Amino acid sequence: MAVGARSGHDEPDKRAGGAFGDDTTGDDVTDDGQAQPPSGGAPDGGTPDDGDEAADGSGRGPKKPRSFWKELPLLVGIALVLALLIKTFLVQAFSIPSESMMNTLQRGDRVLVDKLTPWFGSEPERGEVVVFHDPGGWLEGQETPTPNVVQKFLSFIGLMPSAEEKDLIKRVIAVGGDTVSCKEGGKVVLNGVPLDETSYLYPGSVPCQDSFGPIKVPENRIWVMGDNRQNSLDSRFHQQLPGGGTVSDDEVVGRAVVIAWPVTRWATLPVPEIFDNPALNKALSAAPLGAAGLAGALPLVLWRRKKVAARHTAES
Numbered sequence: 001m002a003v004g005a006r007s008g009h010d011e012p013d014k015r016a017g018g019a020f021g022d023d024t025t026g027d028d029v030t031d032d033g034q035a036q037p038p039s040g041g042a043p044d045g046g047t048p049d050d051g052d053e054a055a056d057g058s059g060r061g062p063k064k065p066r067s068f069w070k071e072l073p074l075l076v077g078i079a080l081v082l083a084l085l086i087k088t089f090l091v092q093a094f095s096i097p098s099e100s101m102m103n104t105l106q107r108g109d110r111v112l113v114d115k116l117t118p119w120f121g122s123e124p125e126r127g128e129v130v131v132f133h134d135p136g137g138w139l140e141g142q143e144t145p146t147p148n149v150v151q152k153f154l155s156f157i158g159l160m161p162s163a164e165e166k167d168l169i170k171r172v173i174a175v176g177g178d179t180v181s182c183k184e185g186g187k188v189v190l191n192g193v194p195l196d197e198t199s200y201l202y203p204g205s206v207p208c209q210d211s212f213g214p215i216k217v218p219e220n221r222i223w224v225m226g227d228n229r230q231n232s233l234d235s236r237f238h239q240q241l242p243g244g245g246t247v248s249d250d251e252v253v254g255r256a257v258v259i260a261w262p263v264t265r266w267a268t269l270p271v272p273e274i275f276d277n278p279a280l281n282k283a284l285s286a287a288p289l290g291a292a293g294l295a296g297a298l299p300l301v302l303w304r305r306k307k308v309a310a311r312h313t314a315e316s
Helices: 048-056 068-089 149-157 278-315
Strands: 091-095 110-114 129-133 167-175 179-182 188-190 212-216 221-225 252-261
Touching: 091 252, 110 129, 129 221, 167 179, 167 188
Parallel strands: none
Antiparallel strands: 091 110, 110 252, 129 167, 129 252, 167 221, 179 188, 179 212
């Protein structure tokens, strides 16, 4: 009997799960029991591309990623829109063109101005450094640089400091309802309280070189002064204009909160502690209370005078 001869009846060539009596190919088996084609081949003699199309299910090959250069204009457009929204509603950069706020701010500093809080009804407060539009006549006769088209565009979307040179930056000293005054060489007096301004005044600068006031600031307006008092054309020098040197709250762009550039000058711009003095508000509220007391006492005085007059009439 030859080795490997059949036993006289036919047997199946294969069993479930593998070959019987024949060499196996060693191919892996997929989850559905179908054998994978050898490397570089296809199950039914097709090309590898046929298998890719079947896997895709749509008859097309996998999508190629979009080119970076095709997406770049979209990304730039989104960035410009975001920058414009931030500049319009959140913060805006401004450049300091003069020395009127030294040493707090120096010429060439870039400050970021908070434009968000005014949208929620926030009003300027004492001690804040604010940017405001020219109320009219403050910058008359002053030369202003003319920006080119690129500077105007970058300024418009907020990627450069504002090219609008009709803006000013000063410190709020008094708000609506306050009374402010100063005698030559003396301290600024706010609601009867002398202010110690040494923490932010330019070294060697006096609070006021010329006397002014007392001035009652109208409601919804502010009285502003520069920290470099001898080099600042602020509210003191515009009392002949409408508003008497005060600025409308509506003209205020926002509060300067931080020096952003140069990096060596980076700093926040907090409100000095002297403006947290409770006496400023007590003095402010004393006037309405005094007026109310006078109004309440007036009828009593008139009644007493009438009673005395009636008594004199009866005696005579």
